[in-house]
Amino acid sequence: LIVxxxxxxxxxxxxxxxxxxxxxxAWTEMSPGSTDIVADAGIGPEPEAxxxxxxxxxxxxxASSEIEDSSxxxxxxxxxxxxxxxLPELVIPDELTPSYDSDIDIIWTGSEVIVGWIVxxxxxxxxxxxxxxxxxxSGSWSPLPEEGGPSFDSIxxxxxxxxxxxxx
Numbered sequence: 303l304i305v306x307x308x309x310x311x312x313x314x315x316x317x318x319x320x321x322x323x324x325x326x327x328a329w330t331e332m333s334p335g336s337t338d339i340v341a342d343a344g345i346g347p348e349p350e351a352x353x354x355x356x357x358x359x360x361x362x363x364x365a366s367s368e369i370e371d372s373s374x375x376x377x378x379x380x381x382x383x384x385x386x387x388x389l390p391e392l393v394i395p396d397e398l399t400p401s402y403d404s405d406i407d408i409i410w411t412g413s414e415v416i417v418g419w420i421v422x423x424x425x426x427x428x429x430x431x432x433x434x435x436x437x438x439x440s441g442s443w444s445p446l447p448e449e450g451g452p453s454f455d456s457i458x459x460x461x462x463x464x465x466x467x468x469x470x
Contacts, residue, residue, distance in 0.1 A: 304358055304381065306351050308335070317349060317360060321381045333384045335360075336377060352410045354378070354438070359415050361408055363394075374406070374417060376436065389436065392417070392443045398432050409465040413437075416446070418465060431463065 303322040308315050317335025322328075349362040361376040374392040379385070398421055406419045418433035433446035452463070 304332075304351075304353075304379075306332075306349065306358070306360065306379075308349065315362075317377065317379075317386070321384075330381075330384065332379065333386065335379070335386045336375070336388060348405070350406055350408045352408045352415060354410050354415070355412075356380070356382075359408065359410065359436075361406065361415075361417060363406055364391075374434075376415075376417075378438075390441060390443060392434055392436075407463065407465045409467050411467050413439075416465060416467075418446075418463075420463065 303324070304319060305322070306317065306319040308317045308319075310316075317332075319332045320329045321332060323330065349360050351358055351360045353359075358379040358381070359376065360379060361374055364373040364375050372394045374394060376389040376392070378387045378389065380387070406417060408415055408417045410416075415436040415438070416433055417436065418431055421430060421432050430448065431452045432448065433451070434443050435446060436443050
């Protein structure tokens, strides 16, 4: 069992938590995670995580208030070595920046991590769901096709989505 959270350190957010070993009936504190994540107005971001079979994948949108494009930062945590590894940053173009009310959701397919969010902006033609795949073997991100994907008129309070892997 992994309990993931974080602490605000200055203007940054530090990933942390603890791992429970049921055989030993004991907790081990996670080593400190990255502090590259910017806390916005003293409020930490909401990291999303998914178990990859042997490591925890953790992703979070980096605060984008002072940069043109936003970024999605991601890390893996290995509970055996109690170590974090930073992964390549996913730069998100302005027109694909997640809507203010949209969560970023992730899922593990058995070979890739899929990350997605809802885009809603002044141009309704761009509204919809955007996804990227992270391949841990090549260490690279690639966009999922947008054509034929789900579309949304806008994202409002209560609008949300979930990701489910069907096995193929």
